[in-house]
Amino acid sequence: MTVSVKASELGVQFPIYNTPTRSLKKTILRTATGGRIGADHSGRVCVRALDQVSFEIGEGDRVGLVGQNGSGKTTLLRVLAGVYEPTEGSIAINGRIASLLDISMGLEPEATGYENIVLRGLMMGIKPKEIRKKVDDIAEFSELGDYLGMPLRTYSSGMVMRLAFSVSTNIEPDILIMDEWLSVGDANFVEKAENRLQELLKKTPILVIASHSPDIISKLCNKVMKLANGRLVAIEAPVKKESKEERDPLSAHT
């Protein structure tokens, strides 16, 4: 089975229920960023976050999503993750998807590190048996040692990120979805995390990443999709910067 994603004339329209229609209408003209605000046939205020978006992604594609805030990048990632079912058009996805949108999702402050590994694993669709096999691996990678038996609320924010990162990257997806490049922890851990992500990328047929950093995009991607006001305005090759200094853009970003 080949891994692929095909979207045709994809549209996502959000109803906004608790905003006063009138005052919002006044601001429409002045909106510089974000999806277009309008009204649907029943007069409700709606934000059109994605509009007529069509594309095909195949194996080996490393897609960078670019565009200013509110251009629909995150919405598109969520459509790919299966969270939002498109209100118009269709999307066909072949392959297992893993999304690293918010890696600290679903963590319980009162639960221990180990319990959180299980909870998070379940959310990602891993069977308890497989989680048990992976626990040692995850524990070792996080370097949290005895802290894993303590409730999460006793962790520093850096430690929480370490745990979240260790669990959520212990995956073997066909399609990986990321919102910005992850960088977590202190200097030692950052390097380790980098390596883990690079390895993950190597064995993942498709990557879709949204980023504001041109460095990340040019380093990782072989295809750039540019979004503006919910429309796909361009699919192009990334601009390779011919920088004289051979600095690593990824670590520069951190």
Place this chain on the structure above:
Amino acid sequence: MDQVGAAAPSKWSLAVTDIKEGLKAHHVWIITGWQDIKMRYKRSAIGPFWITLSLGITVAAMGALYAQLFHQKVAEYIPYLSIGMIIWALISTLIMESCSIFIQYEGIIKQIRLPFSVYVLRMIWRNLIIFFHNVVVLVFVYLWFSISWGWQVVLVPFGLFAIALNAMWIGLILGTLSARFRDIPQIVTSFVQVLFFITPVMYRASLLKNHMWVANWNPAFNLMKLVMRPLQGRLPSEYSLVFVAVMTVLGWGVALAFFSRFRARIAYWV
């Protein structure tokens, strides 16, 4: 092939798939449901047995007082009240928590695709666990008044299954509605309070005399009786069985139609 959108399978089959996949993902709701209970009583000395204890205190206090008010023998009234209270506690929390199942997990729903039925099943499972903690009160009451259990008690799981089956369609409807209209949880809370007074929990149905129809047409009471009667050493009445069967079929019919229509919208609403 995972396809959504215009050329996708019908809304109806997507809804049915959601429920099937939810049932299949039993490890998810079984573990997270337990986790909910553990979290609620973390750092307290007796943990989830606070559930048992608080119900025990309620039953003891109310039992002593209302036995006087209703001119009943304490030895008869307290067992009746405890049975009623543990089942009422189950049914009322199932209805009230149905409202928050999707709102509560907004963070997860917006990040990861899980069958929506998983959240409903997690809520039902959590409340069944609480029910079994409450049953301990009944065991003590029966010991105290040296009442013996009838063989009919083996029918209790059947009654609980009927409750869970109905909680599922109620959860699908109320959870979805509440995600869209945030007034629903408040309305439901008031409604459940009124329901408590018209349901013979604190008093016996026979006290209704000429107004027996209030109990006979009460869906919650008919559902309760499927568990109450076996606990009292009696068989469920044919009337209750037929009533609940019809309610289950109708409820599921409405819920499936409703859920297939609005399932895809839940992620947008929460």
